[in-house]
Amino acid sequence: MSQPTSNPKSHRPITWAVITVLLLAALVGTLWVPFYARTTPKIGAFPFFYWYQLLWVPVVAVLSWICYLLIRPGNRRGSDGHRAGSSGFSGRDGGGRS
Amino acid sequence: MSHVNAVSFTILIILFLVVTLTGFAAARWRRAEDLLQMNEWGLGGRGFGTFVSWFLFGGDLYTAYTFIAVPALIYGAGAAGFYAVPYTVIVFPIVFIFAPRLWSVARVHNYVTPADFVRGRYGSRGLALAVAVTGILATMPYIALQLVGIQAVLTVMGVGSSSNEFLKDLPLLIAFVILAAYTYVSGLRAPALTAFIKDVLVYVMIIVAIIYIPMRLGGWSHIFSVSGAHLKAVNPKTGKPFGSLVTAPAGEWAYATLALGSALALFMYPHAITGVLSTKRRDVIRRNMAILPAYSLVLGLVALLGYMALASPAVRTGVKAHDSNAQLSVPLLFQHMFPSWFAGIGFSAIVIGALVPAAIMSIAAANLFTRNIYKEFFRRNATARHETKVAQFVSLIVKLGALLFALELSKTFSINLQLLGGIWILQTFPSIVAGLYTRWFHRWALLLGWAAAMVYGTIQAYRTPGGGQAHFGASSAPVFGQTMYIAIAAFVLNLVVAAVLTLVFRALKLPEGADETQPAHYLADPEPGEAVDA
Numbered sequence: 011m012s013q014p015t016s017n018p019k020s021h022r023p024i025t026w027a028v029i030t031v032l033l034l035a036a037l038v039g040t041l042w043v044p045f046y047a048r049t050t051p052k053i054g055a056f057p058f059f060y061w062y063q064l065l066w067v068p069v070v071a072v073l074s075w076i077c078y079l080l081i082r083p084g085n086r087r088g089s090d091g092h093r094a095g096s097s098g099f100s101g102r103d104g105g106g107r108s
Numbered sequence: 109m110s111h112v113n114a115v116s117f118t119i120l121i122i123l124f125l126v127v128t129l130t131g132f133a134a135a136r137w138r139r140a141e142d143l144l145q146m147n148e149w150g151l152g153g154r155g156f157g158t159f160v161s162w163f164l165f166g167g168d169l170y171t172a173y174t175f176i177a178v179p180a181l182i183y184g185a186g187a188a189g190f191y192a193v194p195y196t197v198i199v200f201p202i203v204f205i206f207a208p209r210l211w212s213v214a215r216v217h218n219y220v221t222p223a224d225f226v227r228g229r230y231g232s233r234g235l236a237l238a239v240a241v242t243g244i245l246a247t248m249p250y251i252a253l254q255l256v257g258i259q260a261v262l263t264v265m266g267v268g269s270s271s272n273e274f275l276k277d278l279p280l281l282i283a284f285v286i287l288a289a290y291t292y293v294s295g296l297r298a299p300a301l302t303a304f305i306k307d308v309l310v311y312v313m314i315i316v317a318i319i320y321i322p323m324r325l326g327g328w329s330h331i332f333s334v335s336g337a338h339l340k341a342v343n344p345k346t347g348k349p350f351g352s353l354v355t356a357p358a359g360e361w362a363y364a365t366l367a368l369g370s371a372l373a374l375f376m377y378p379h380a381i382t383g384v385l386s387t388k389r390r391d392v393i394r395r396n397m398a399i400l401p402a403y404s405l406v407l408g409l410v411a412l413l414g415y416m417a418l419a420s421p422a423v424r425t426g427v428k429a430h431d432s433n434a435q436l437s438v439p440l441l442f443q444h445m446f447p448s449w450f451a452g453i454g455f456s457a458i459v460i461g462a463l464v465p466a467a468i469m470s471i472a473a474a475n476l477f478t479r480n481i482y483k484e485f486f487r488r489n490a491t492a493r494h495e496t497k498v499a500q501f502v503s504l505i506v507k508l509g510a511l512l513f514a515l516e517l518s519k520t521f522s523i524n525l526q527l528l529g530g531i532w533i534l535q536t537f538p539s540i541v542a543g544l545y546t547r548w549f550h551r552w553a554l555l556l557g558w559a560a561a562m563v564y565g566t567i568q569a570y571r572t573p574g575g576g577q578a579h580f581g582a583s584s585a586p587v588f589g590q591t592m593y594i595a596i597a598a599f600v601l602n603l604v605v606a607a608v609l610t611l612v613f614r615a616l617k618l619p620e621g622a623d624e625t626q627p628a629h630y631l632a633d634p635e636p637g638e639a640v641d642a
Binding site for chain 1: 187190193194196197198200201202204205327328329331332353354355356357360363364367368391394395397398399401402404405408412
């Protein structure tokens with residue numbers, strides 16, 4: 011998933027390594043069924059099986075947001091100025107239309 | 109059951125009318141110079157920002173699958189149905205990685221469908237045709253699932269309970285004809301705008317349900333203990349317990365592969381890709397992947413409605429009275445727990461929550477047919493207007509096909525409709541996602557890998573009995589001694605065939621085909637930078 015480094019848009023390999031680790035954590039944490047296929051410890055009346063998996067929802071949201079911050083366009087020099095002005099409903103046809 | 113609650117019914121009708129009017133009015137929303145362009149009708153002008161896209165994705169991905177099928181499976185089998193939670197947890201990180209590349213290359217080359225990309229990347233009409241046909245085929249049962257969801261609500265409301273077959277399906281047909289009409293007129297703008305109404309209803313419904321119903325049922329501990337007791341009971345048909353509160357060791361492979369297979373498959377569906385391509389900036393996709401899990405939380409909570417239904421004696425009696433149709437458990441729960449006006453809101457949330465994605469799905473399938481079958485093989489010189497006219501017409505045909513799926517296949521566990529679609533659509537993953545990164549795979553090897561997996565997956569699904577029918581009864585089958593989701597087994601076969609044949613075809617020096625894309629196209633972002641034009 012890393013890009014050829016010659017392209018100006020690409021990010022440092024370390025950024026992608028961090029992203030890969032964060033996102034792999036989500037995959038392993040949710041797909042390793044034997045780890046969470048049990049009832050205890052409970053939170054309130056909720057068996058472990060349920061609250062553990064539901065807990066991953068906000069965790070993944072936070073992980074994804076961190077990844078987004080790491081590679082968003084504004085994170086690089088030169089593109090910040092354009093971001094602010096393009097959030098409205100204007101500028102609909104950003105090219106590529108025939 | 110011929111008694112129809114006037115209050116619930118009136119609220120449903122009013123909200124349905126609001127959605128219908130919004131659907132037609134959407135044609136004027138962010139008005140295009142000419143709606144008869146594929147970029148306009150089929151992709152809403154490629155101009156949706158983070159806010160609109162979030163609602164569109166939500167409207168797109170959280171469907172009757174979420175509101176009816178998943179809780180029905182939980183109601184009938186317990187923990188096994190909860191795989192939908194890890195599925196929706198991991199889908200966004202996966203999409204986070206590759207979707208921006210697809211967006212960029214599609215923007216540069218003006219691709220409207222995933223098959224457009226495959227055609228351009230591999231210079232192969234055959235492979236593009238395979239991707240297009242698979243997309244249309246897999247979408248049909250998914251739309252059918254939406255119909256089953258609407259039907260479940262109508263059945264519980266007592267609408268269309270006449271013994272006459274035609275009258276029985278009439279309300280569903282009317283709803284569908286109206287949906288078809290405004291989709292035809294407004295294109296993708298219609299579901300994008302109606303998704304707002306849908307989401308407001310859904311969030312209100314689930315927040316109230318998750319607080320109010322457990323109070324009425326005697327608390328969560330009571331819900332879990334009664335559900336656990338009912339799941340332990342032995343099913344007279346199979347001689348085994350119905351299910352369990354925690355996955356049994358034998359079900360762990362199925363659980364994980366269902367989650368993984370569904371997650372990999374979701375963004376191969378044409379309607380999900382349509383959502384990606386309709387965004388305004390590359391940035392919007394990644395930002396959305398971070399905020400979309402809010403819907404996954406809703407899905408997790410909706411899934412638990414299955415247990416609430418199981419803990420309610422009135423719902424259990426009601427489900428039994430309708431041939432043990434577990435699909436009815438959530439609508440019945442609303443009927444018995446809520447005052448009739450709020451039940452009406454809950455019913456509307458489910459019905460509209462099924463109509464919105466059905467609209468997006470039929471648009472996406474129509475785009476595929478028009479761009480990659482009609483224009484490619486029948487009318488190479490079709491004008492943009494002609495192309496859009498065909499797409500509008502095909503969106504109607506697709507809905508008709510879905511209606512056949514809905515009427516033909518068993519409704520015991522409607523989730524199977526979605527899982528069957530998943531078996532097929534996942535087989536386009538190597539061509540699309542691998543293609544976003546590398547041209548290593550040979551185009552004909554990908555085609556043969558796809559073919560092998562499609563044949564294997566379909567035969568395996570056909571041979572799997574379940575839910576009282578001999579064929580297409582379930583989507584998990586034993587492979588090498590482990591019961592797993594057929595889509596994953598077929599996917600592995602697909603990759604192996606494609607990889608081995610790539611080596612063979614390369615050694616034979618078979619023509620690679622032209623690639624019209626360049627590495628920089630996969631990272632292009634016309635806004636905020638200067639425009640990149642095709």
